Amino acid sequence: MRNVILRIIVSAIAIAITAALLPGIQVVDKALLSYLLLGLIFGLVNALIKPIVSLMSCPLVILTLGLFAFVINGIVLMITASLSGGRLIVADLGTAIIGGIVMGIVNMVLEVVLGMNNKG
Secondary structure, three states: OHHHHHHHHHHHHHHHHHHHHOOOEEEOOOOHHHHHHHHHHHHHHHHHOHHHHHHHOHHHHHHOOOOHHHHHHHHHHHHHHHHOOOOEEEOOHHHHHHHHHHHHHHHHHHHHHHOOOOOO
């Protein structure tokens, strides 16, 4: 349970940093609860929808030598925005792809800092 809550918080921080860096991504209500809700939605989309999309697009990922994975991350971010009830606005797919890259980097750094990658 602790790990799930930490992942929601990490996703919320990643969304906040991404929205601050990219002008095409914005969070409408800047309340803490909105960021946590967006982190929860992003985590659910990542856990439930992303594996299906990744499996269906596996030939494209192989054909592009893995670069299509960035498009998948952008699609996940756009799905999160559409499920957020207007709390998260993503301008277009290009912005979503760049946002997915930024979020991936922020998530990776925060997970290392918080020791969430350690098995054991």
